[in-house]
Amino acid sequence: MLAERKEDYNYEYDDGYHYGEIPYESSQAPVAAPRVKKRKQLRSPTVLDTNLRSRARVLFLLVAALAMIVVVRSGISASRGYALVAVQQQAQQLEQENERLRIEIAKLKSPQRIKAIATEELGMEVPKKMYFTHER
Numbered sequence: 127m128l129a130e131r132k133e134d135y136n137y138e139y140d141d142g143y144h145y146g147e148i149p150y151e152s153s154q155a156p157v158a159a160p161r162v163k164k165r166k167q168l169r170s171p172t173v174l175d176t177n178l179r180s181r182a183r184v185l186f187l188l189v190a191a192l193a194m195i196v197v198v199r200s201g202i203s204a205s206r207g208y209a210l211v212a213v214q215q216q217a218q219q220l221e222q223e224n225e226r227l228r229i230e231i232a233k234l235k236s237p238q239r240i241k242a243i244a245t246e247e248l249g250m251e252v253p254k255k256m257y258f259t260h261e262r
Contacts, residue, residue, distance in 0.1 A: 233239065244250040 245252075
């Protein structure tokens with residue numbers, strides 16, 4: 127740990143007075159420098175509980191691992207969601223293209239178009255009179 131111990135000091139003068147208790151008068155001679163006494167520690171030395179620390183570390187690592195799993199899973203589900211949206215858009219575009227091609231096929235198969243091609247490009251004509259025979 128990076129904590130320092132705080133030590134309390136009790137300043138006593140040679141004559142038994144504590145710091146601040148001696149009234150200073152200008153006629154008195156200066157008092158000798160205080161000597162320093164250490165007070166007894168009120169706290170007992172801390173005993174490190176290594177078992178508790180190791181359990182706390184394991185718990186922290188477990189929580190961190192679970193958090194990472196949750197983050198990875200949410201990232202995977204988000205990327206799959208984007209892929210799903212892209213596939214749906216592609217399917218919609220293909221359906222629109224398919225409908226456009228069906229309309230184009232219907233236009234190409236129309237009887238008016240076939241008749242126009244036969245008369246204009248191939249020089250075919252519809253006969254004026256038709257004779258049907260019936261054989262027995």
